[in-house]
Amino acid sequence: MNTFGVIGPGAVGSVIGESLHNSGYQVTFLGRKPGEVHVKRMDETKTAVFSVEAISEVETAFDYLFITVKGTQLKGIMPYLDKLTHENTICILCQNGYGQLDTFHIPNAYQAVVYISGQKKENVVTHFRDRVLMLPENTKTKKLKEDIAASNLEIRLSSDYRYEVWYKLLVNVAINSVTALSRNTALILQEENIRTLCKRLIQEGIGIAAAEGVHFQETIIGEIMNIYAGYPPYMGTSMYYDRVDGQKMEVDYIQGYLYQKSRVYGLDTPCLDTVYSLLVASEMKE
Ligand SMILES: NC(=O)c1ccc[n+]([C@@H]2O[C@H](COP(=O)([O-])OP(=O)(O)OC[C@H]3O[C@@H](n4cnc5c(N)ncnc54)[C@H](OP(=O)(O)O)[C@@H]3O)[C@@H](O)[C@H]2O)c1
Known part of the structure; x- marks a missing residue:
C-alpha cells in the first residue's frame, strides 16, 4: 500500500490529507509540533480530527509527499526532505505562485496549481470549496492520479500546464x-x-x-x-x-x-x- 505524507497541516494540506484518509489511504500529517488538526466544512459544526506528528520525529520515507506549507515557510522543511523521501518518491508542491521548485533537489517533484479554498485558525481548518490539484501530464503524475482514484481529491492533468x-x-x-x-x-x-x-x-x-x-x-x-x-x-x-x-x-x-x-x-x-x-x-x- 502506498504511503502518503502531508507536510503542513494547514488549510490546503489538511483538506488533501482528509480526502485521502477518508478513502482509506495511509496518510501522515506532518507539522512543526505534534498535535491535532480539526477539519470542518463551512456552515457545518461537525469536525473530523486528525493527529499531527512532528516533522522532526517522523522517519518514514513516503511514496507520495504533498508539501503544503506556504512558500515563505519552505526553508523550514528543507532539512527534513531527505529522510522523508526515497528515490521514487513523488513530491507534489501545493502552493500559489511559481518558481519555488528551483530550490528542490528531489527528482520527481511537481508543483500543483491549487484549487482548494480554506482557512486555518489555530488548529481548525474550515474548508470552503474545491478539492482540485492541476499538474503537468507525465508518467509520474498519471500514476498519482491512478493511485488516488478512489479519493475525492481530484487530480487534473494538463497538457498545457x-x-x-x-x-x-x-x-x-x-x-x-x-x-x-x-x-x-x-x-x-x-x-x-x-x-x-x-x-x-x-x-x-x-x-x-x-x-x-x-x-x-x-x-x-x-x-x-x-x-x-x-x-x-x-x-x-x-x-x-x-x-x-x-x-x-x-x-x-x-x-x-x-x-x-x-x-x-x-x-x-x-x-x-x-x-x-x-x-x-x-x-x-x-
Ligand atoms: N488557503 C487557500 O484557500 C489556498 C488556496 C489556493 C492556494 N493556496 C496556497 O497553498 C499554500 C498553503 O497555504 P495554506 O492556506 O494551506 O497555509 P496555512 O493554512 O497557513 O498552512 C500552512 C501549514 O504549514 C505549517 N508549517 C509551517 N512551517 C512548517 C514546518 N517547518 N514544518 C511543518 N509544518 C509547517 C503551518 O503550521 P503553523 O500553523 O504551525 O504555522 C500550517 O499548518 C500557499 O502557497 C497558499 O498560497 C492556499
Missing part, C-alpha cells in the same frame, strides 16, 4: 496586491480606481506571460474581473490575511516572480513595479 500556472498567477497578482496593500477585503473592488488598477496589473501580467510564450486573449481581463466581482465584500485573500496577521507574504513567488520575468524581458510594467516595491517595502524591518 504552463497556461494553467500563468492563469492562476494572473488571477492572484491583482487581487492579492490591492487587498494586501490596502489592508482591506474584496470590498475595495467597489472603487473604480481599484478595478482599473487590477485590470492594468492583469494586462501587464499578460504581456509577461506572452514574453514567456504563454498567450492569453485580451478577454481574459474581463473574465478575471468577473471572478473578482463574484467575491463577497468581506472576503480577504491569502496575502491580505498574512499582512493583517503580521505574517510574511508570498510576494517573492507571485508579484516577485512576475517582476523578475519583466526585468529579464525588459518590459514596461509600471503598475507591477510599483505594487511589488511597496509590498517588499511593507515587510522591511530594522
Whole structure:
C-alpha cells in the first residue's frame, strides 16, 4: 500500500490529507509540533480530527509527499526532505505562485496549481470549496492520479500546464496586491480606481506571460474581473490575511516572480513595479 505524507497541516494540506484518509489511504500529517488538526466544512459544526506528528520525529520515507506549507515557510522543511523521501518518491508542491521548485533537489517533484479554498485558525481548518490539484501530464503524475482514484481529491492533468500556472498567477497578482496593500477585503473592488488598477496589473501580467510564450486573449481581463466581482465584500485573500496577521507574504513567488520575468524581458510594467516595491517595502524591518 502506498504511503502518503502531508507536510503542513494547514488549510490546503489538511483538506488533501482528509480526502485521502477518508478513502482509506495511509496518510501522515506532518507539522512543526505534534498535535491535532480539526477539519470542518463551512456552515457545518461537525469536525473530523486528525493527529499531527512532528516533522522532526517522523522517519518514514513516503511514496507520495504533498508539501503544503506556504512558500515563505519552505526553508523550514528543507532539512527534513531527505529522510522523508526515497528515490521514487513523488513530491507534489501545493502552493500559489511559481518558481519555488528551483530550490528542490528531489527528482520527481511537481508543483500543483491549487484549487482548494480554506482557512486555518489555530488548529481548525474550515474548508470552503474545491478539492482540485492541476499538474503537468507525465508518467509520474498519471500514476498519482491512478493511485488516488478512489479519493475525492481530484487530480487534473494538463497538457498545457504552463497556461494553467500563468492563469492562476494572473488571477492572484491583482487581487492579492490591492487587498494586501490596502489592508482591506474584496470590498475595495467597489472603487473604480481599484478595478482599473487590477485590470492594468492583469494586462501587464499578460504581456509577461506572452514574453514567456504563454498567450492569453485580451478577454481574459474581463473574465478575471468577473471572478473578482463574484467575491463577497468581506472576503480577504491569502496575502491580505498574512499582512493583517503580521505574517510574511508570498510576494517573492507571485508579484516577485512576475517582476523578475519583466526585468529579464525588459518590459514596461509600471503598475507591477510599483505594487511589488511597496509590498517588499511593507515587510522591511530594522
Ligand atoms: N488557503 C487557500 O484557500 C489556498 C488556496 C489556493 C492556494 N493556496 C496556497 O497553498 C499554500 C498553503 O497555504 P495554506 O492556506 O494551506 O497555509 P496555512 O493554512 O497557513 O498552512 C500552512 C501549514 O504549514 C505549517 N508549517 C509551517 N512551517 C512548517 C514546518 N517547518 N514544518 C511543518 N509544518 C509547517 C503551518 O503550521 P503553523 O500553523 O504551525 O504555522 C500550517 O499548518 C500557499 O502557497 C497558499 O498560497 C492556499
